[in-house]
Amino acid sequence: MTTGIRFDRGHTDDLMTFLAASPTPYHAVANAAERLEKAGFRQVAETDAWTETPADGAARPSGGRYVLRGGAIVAWYVPEGATPHTPFRIVGAHTDSPNLRVKPRPDSGAHGWRQVAVEIYGGPLLNSWLDRDLGLAGRLTLRDGSTRLVNVDRPLLRVPQLAIHLDRSVTADGLKLDKQRHMQPVWGLGGDVRDGDLIAFLEETAGIPAGQVTGWDLMTHSVEPPAYLGRDSELVAGPRMDNLLSVHAGTAALAAVAASGAELPYIPVLAAFDHEENGSQSDTGADGPLLGTVLERSVFARGGSYEDRARAFAGTVCLSSDTGHAVHPNYAERHDPTHHPRVNGGPILKVNVNNRYATDGSGRAVFAAACEKAGVPFQSFVSNNSMPCGTTIGPITAARHGITTVDIGVAILSMHSARELCGADDPFLLAGALRAFLEG
Structure with a gap:
């Protein structure tokens, strides 16, 4: 598609670096925070007082700030001249992806195999996790209450598929996977499986004294790095595009x-x-109080009142940015016949009249104006009437905070797979549209 834009593959190169370095939500927000720190933002603690008002009572800008909580981040920039009732322009997204997560008693095994007990998180395409080299990453909590990120980014685990010779029915009936029995990965050999083996291994790996880890939030990830794909490298294959992109x-x-x-x-x-x-x-999560609390405290820190808060929220717009479905060449009948989003065609505007997406006509106009300002093309997405429609943080954000919200994203294939596929130009186009939106 001809857009008149000079595409910047440097942005996509950086996205691939970000994906590889962010195997968990905790790593993703840490990496986002590091990038914002380089841009002059500084972290503020939720337990501290957020006073930005001098003794003379005149509100002053706070510059760039951000709050980290677990696997979430809220960052904002108050420009010169902002008043307590200045509205917000919000880009909303999510940091989590479907995967396999470690259970409270992780050590298991049978028949001479050592295994890790996992629970299914979200709605992954289970078959995409079979026979794939997996690492293990997440957050460890120590006895003193501090946390430590850990990332074993090498082949450590594998969910082995049953050989076809032992299940001839798979060719006729298709692959059927039981989440409990068939998805437990192996990570070694040995008949003596003891509680604490996996955590002891992670303590040693992270340089933590033995016995100091008392809590964990751990998950598997594919260790295969993101890569350009296609004759002209016009595609990108990689993990967690939904929704780290x-x-x-x-x-x-x-x-x-x-x-x-x-x-x-x-x-x-x-x-x-x-x-x-x-x-x-x-x-x-988006249905929690984090965003509303941060925005309110920002208003009050600039000397604002509840009236200022109400005025600011009334003029606020949020773009809920999440991946969507590109038309699949092998399953085109699953898509709406008049809406076929294509990769590298620009971001998609998501619409659903039953409010699975929050977009309405006025929201569409806001997004169209941002794309026009950025010189970015955009496409529309609606579900086939015979297919159920997914949802996002968009309707939740709109309902919880009473702010205008528009659902957008990038069209991809293989959503919820351990490895997804997008166009190499679309991440740059999305970032351009988001920047124009934030600039107003």
Whole structure:
């Protein structure tokens, strides 16, 4: 598609680096925070007082700030001249992806095999996790209450598939996987399986004294790095594009806007939540209070009142950015016949009249204006009427905070696979649209 845009593969190169370095939500927000720190943002603690008002009572800008909580990050930039009732422009995304997560008693095994007990998180395509070299990463909690990130980014585990000779029915009836019996990975040999073996291994790997880890949030990831694909390298294959592609684009857009020195009519915000894949109902999910609390405290820190908060929220718009479905060449009948989003065709605007997406006509106009300003083409997506429609943090954000919300994203294939596929130009196009939106 001809757009008149000079595509920047440097952005996509950086996305691939970000994906590889972010095997868990905890790593993703840490990497986003590091990039924002380089752009002049600084972390604020939720337990500290957020006073930004001098003794004379005149509100002053706070510059770039961010809050980290678990696998979520909320970052914002207050420009010169912002008032307590200045509205926000929010890019919303999520940091979690479907995968296999370690159970409270992780050590198991049978018949001479040592295995790790895992629970299924979200809605992964289970077959995509078979016969794939897996690493293990996440967050360890120590006796003193501190946390430590760990990432074993080498082939450590594998979920072996049953040989066809032992199940001839698979060719006729298709592969049927039991989540409990068939998805437990192996990670070694030995008949003596003892509680604590996996955690002791991770303590040694992370350089933590033995017996200090008392809690963990651990998950598997494919260790195969992201890669360009196709005759002309016009595609990208990689893990966790749903939805770290949007987290990366939102981080890049916010950092660029903060560094531009441009006059901004809004306060740009990035809100990347955890737990979207299982309903968003957590203290770090979009259905929790994190975003609303941060925005309110920002208003009050600038000397604002509840009236200022109400005025700011009334003028606020959120772009809920999440991946969507590109038309599949082998299953085109599953898509709406008049809406066939294509990779490298620009971001998609998601619409569903039953409010599975939050987009309405006025929201479409906001997104169209941002794309026009950025010179970015966009496409529309609606589900086939005979197929169920997925959802995002968009409707949750709109309902919980009473703010105008628009659902957008990048069209991909193989959503919820251990390895997904997108166009190599679309991440750059999305970031351009997000930056124009944040600039107003």
